[in-house]
Amino acid sequence: MDGLLVDSEKVYYQANQLAAQKMGFEVTAEDHQAILGTTDTYLRQYFLQKLGSPELVKQFIDLSYRTVDEIIQDQGVAIKPGLVELLDYCDNHGINRVIASSNFRTMVEDFMQSTGLKPRFNQIVSGDEVTHGKPHPEIFLKALDKLAIPAPSALVLEDSPNGILAASKADIPVIMVPDLIAPTAITNQQTLATVDNLAAVIPFLEK
Structure with a gap:
């Protein structure tokens, strides 16, 4: 998140x-x-x-x-560029999504409520619901359980190297959408791609 x-x-x-x-x-x-x-x-x-x-x-x-x-x-706090477009695409194509955040559930819900995003996500897995935080894959494995799909059928979107490594360890394809940390040679090896904003993920979903 x-x-x-x-x-x-x-x-x-x-x-x-x-x-x-x-x-x-x-x-x-x-x-x-x-x-x-x-x-x-x-x-x-x-x-x-x-x-x-x-x-x-x-x-x-x-x-x-x-x-x-x-x-x-x-x-206040702004939502990231391209998010609404991506969520609309997911709604129109029946793609479920889970927030897998290292933050506290209360903080996740507060942010989702304050930005109006809460109704747009199916479920949440938060940092206080796992034993091991990222880069351990536990949080993404729990998200997979909630979606009830195999790892190759899922897609993780991440902005941090710790999250990318966690997705990689869970064998889930991952795309980086950089925020404060620029992509590196290592993250490039661990990701399908690096894109500038969330709307740029849509072409990968269409594939």
């Missing part, structure tokens, strides 16, 4: 930077790239190495989440 369906990764990055600034340290672009597409558990472990104290990590993450809420209430 984050960075693929809604333009929220920039919000998280901004909130993390503001929270860190208030606490007297820095969150870099490299830090944000390292935690893209991962779970809250991984996020806490990552910043524990940076801050060295569980109490400071909790303070930072709580402050970051509050700042995210403030930014969204003040500025």
Whole structure:
């Protein structure tokens, strides 16, 4: 969801930077790239190495989440280009879809509700419903179970290398729609293609 369906990764990055600034340290672009597409558990472990104290990590993450809420209430959050066109195509051709997000279910539902997208998705698998986060394939395997289709018949859309690797491990074809991280030689090897926006996925579905 984050960075693929809604333009929220920039919000998280901004909130993390503001929270860190208030606490007297820095969150870099490299830090944000390292935690893209991962779970809250991984996020806490990552910043524990940076801050060295569980109490400071909790303070930072709580402050970051509050700042995210403030930014969204003040500025809202945009949906990604081409999403409506892609969803309309899926509706017209009977293609079911599942959101498989490392975020909390409550956050996923809040974003879907605030953007009006909630009715447009069949089901959700969230980060708090899996034991292992991306790049482990568990979240995509659970999504396959909900769709009741074999891996070769599914398609994953991802914006992060962790998600692409998770799809690859699940043997599900994957297309990259980049957000904050540009494609690399490795992601190019793991994907069917890299496209500029979600509407550009439609020709692959038509095949």
